[in-house]
Amino acid sequence: MKSLTIRRPDDWHLHLRDGDMLKGVTPESTRDFGRAIIMPNLVPPVVTKANAEAYRDRILAAIPEGADFEPLMTLYLTEATDPVDVIAASKAGLVKAVKLYPAGATTNSASGVRDFDKVRGVLEAMAEAGLPLCVHGEVTDADIDIFDREAVFIDRVLDPLRRSTPGLRVVMEHITTEEGVAYAASVGPDLGATITTHHLIINRNHILVGGIRPHYYCLPVAKREKHRLALRKAATSGDPTYFLGTDSAPHVDPLKETACGCAGVFSSTNTMSCLAHVFEENAALDKLEAFASLNGPAFYRLAPNDATITLEKQTDPVEYPAKIETGDGPVTVFDPGYPLHWRVV
Ligand code: DOR
Ligand code: ZN
Numbered sequence: 001m002k003s004l005t006i007r008r009p010d011d012w013h014l015h016l017r018d019g020d021m022l023k024g025v026t027p028e029s030t031r032d033f034g035r036a037i038i039m040p041n042l043v044p045p046v047v048t049k050a051n052a053e054a055y056r057d058r059i060l061a062a063i064p065e066g067a068d069f070e071p072l073m074t075l076y077l078t079e080a081t082d083p084v085d086v087i088a089a090s091k092a093g094l095v096k097a098v099k100l101y102p103a104g105a106t107t108n109s110a111s112g113v114r115d116f117d118k119v120r121g122v123l124e125a126m127a128e129a130g131l132p133l134c135v136h137g138e139v140t141d142a143d144i145d146i147f148d149r150e151a152v153f154i155d156r157v158l159d160p161l162r163r164s165t166p167g168l169r170v171v172m173e174h175i176t177t178e179e180g181v182a183y184a185a186s187v188g189p190d191l192g193a194t195i196t197t198h199h200l201i202i203n204r205n206h207i208l209v210g211g212i213r214p215h216y217y218c219l220p221v222a223k224r225e226k227h228r229l230a231l232r233k234a235a236t237s238g239d240p241t242y243f244l245g246t247d248s249a250p251h252v253d254p255l256k257e258t259a260c261g262c263a264g265v266f267s268s269t270n271t272m273s274c275l276a277h278v279f280e281e282n283a284a285l286d287k288l289e290a291f292a293s294l295n296g297p298a299f300y301r302l303a304p305n306d307a308t309i310t311l312e313k314q315t316d317p318v319e320y321p322a323k324i325e326t327g328d329g330p331v332t333v334f335d336p337g338y339p340l341h342w343r344v345v
Contacts, residue, residue, distance in 0.1 A: 002313040003345075004285055008068070008305035009272065009292035011036040013134070013173055013194045013245025015264070016059060016071075018042050023062045024326025025250050028268035030067035032344050034305035037134070037245065038071045040099055045076035045111050049089035056094065068307060072096040072300075074134060078111050079118035083125035090131045096300060097132045097171065098122070102157070104140045112136075116161060127167040132192075132300065134171045137180070138220050147204070150220050151179040158183070162191075171299070174199065174247045176220040178230035184241050185234075192299040194245025195235045195291075197274045198265045201336045203228045214256045215332045218249065219263040235291050236284035243296035246271050252329035267334035270320045274334070276311050276342030311342045318343045 014029060014036040016022050029036055038059065040046035046055050052073040059071045074097045075086060081098075089095035100119075101112035113119055126133060137158055138149040162170060172184055172193040184193035198218065203225045207216045216222065234242045248271070249264030256262055267274065272292070279288040297304045317339035323330040 003310055004276065004288065005308050005310045006289035007293035008032075008034040008307040008309050009244065010034050010296050010305065011246050011248070011268070011271075012171070012243055012296040012300075013037055013039065013196070013247045014268070015039045015041070015247070015249040016062075017250060018055070018058065020327025021250060021252075021331075022058060024324060024328065025248075025266070025268060025331065026059065026062040027064050027067070028324060029248070030063055030069035032272045032309060034068060034307060035070045035072055037097060038073055040074045040076035041101065041109065045078070046074070047076050047078055047081065047111075049075075049085050049092070049094060051075075052089060052095055074099045076101070076111065077113060077119055077122065077133075079113060079115060081119065081122050083122045086122055086131070087125050087129050090129055095131075097134045098126060099134045099136070101136045102138065102140050102153075109136070116157075120165075123161075123165045123168055127165050127169070130169060130301070132169040132171050134173050137172055137175070146221055147223055150175070150177050154179055154183050162187075174220060174245060175231065176223050177227045181230045181234045185239070189240075191241070192295075193234075193242050194247075194296075195231050195242055196245060196247045196265070197267045197271045198222070198334055199228065199231055200235055200278050201228075201274060206337065214258075214261040215335070216265065217256075217261060217263055218247065218265045232278065232282055236279055236282040236287050238284075238287040238290045240290070240295045240298055242291065243299065244271075244275070244292045245296075250326070250331045252326070253323065253332055254329065256332065265334050266331050269324060269333045270318075270336075270340060272309070272311060272344050273318055273320070273340040273342045274336050276313070277336070277338075277340055280313075280342070310345050312345050313341050314343055315341070317341060
């Protein structure tokens with residue numbers, strides 16, 4: 001039997017939601033992960049230090065007894081965000097990043113930013129404090145093809161934004177293109193990029209060939225195969241720029257399996273099995289720890305977890321539930337499309 005012991009991984013981009021969904025999905029992350037950057041796109045969003053404190057308490061209450069898990073909170077950047085409140089939340093150790101959603105880019109992003117001049121003061125205060133900006137990097141212009149929205153965002157928004165705010169630390173969230181990989185590689189230590197589990201495994205054919213697969217639909221949408229291969233190369237390289245952010249984003253099945261389905265792939269349950277499979281396929285199992293457990297904390301200027309996990313490769317496929325049941329309804333678990341043999345023991 002093959003086995004691999006690595007530092008306990010962290011998830012640098014996670015949606016836990018609220019209420020019954022929060023209670024249902026939290027144990028799926030606390031099993032394998034030590035920490036997670038928690039996305040603030042609730043309705044209404046987590047905008048202030050007080051909002052983040054209250055949300056953190058609700059998350060802590062949903063963590064199973066005995067689990068070793070720390071939620072790292074973020075604030076949702078709006079055009080009305082107060083720099084003083086953001087810096088107070090950061091200084092208190094409560095908030096580890098601020099999330100930028102271009103208005104209308106994705107689920108619950110209506111309160112996001114339209115006019116970047118309105119957030120200049122916040123971004124400058126963040127640059128001074130070293131507080132990272134996590135960026136959903138897609139333009140929202142109706143005339144830009146959805147498969148081009150990431151590459152256009154880099155040129156039209158991200159690069160100008162970074163140049164006009166020297167010192168701003170940025171995480172390009174869930175990159176999906178070779179342009180994203182290349183831009184991240186070109187910048188240096190003040191810019192990191194997260195990569196999801198599912199974007200290492202699916203391309204756009206998985207969503208559309210042979211019938212439409214709503215459980216593979218997410219934003220940014222999966223791109224062509226050459227982009228998936230670029231993401232694989234980046235993730236398995238060991239380069240400290242790239243780290244795991246699952247973007248695990250639960251929606252109940254009736255909201256996915258419908259004429260206008262929600263965007264989001266739920267992968268918390270089996271991410272480590274999927275990643276071990278991917279890294280083994282790329283002959284890079286020795287780089288899994290860097291991607292899942294070391295590069296993220298280094299970017300966020302935190303120590304890696306002291307605890308470890310062990311993955312073992314077994315002959316029989318690992319059984320994962322097709323769905324998890326939450327108080328809100330069933331949530332389908334990401335299906336990589338092949339049997340998984342690596343298991344966290
Ligand atoms: O697929 C996605 N789902 N992409 C996002 O950016 C948001 C997320 C969600 O909150 O459901
Ligand atoms: Zn997300």
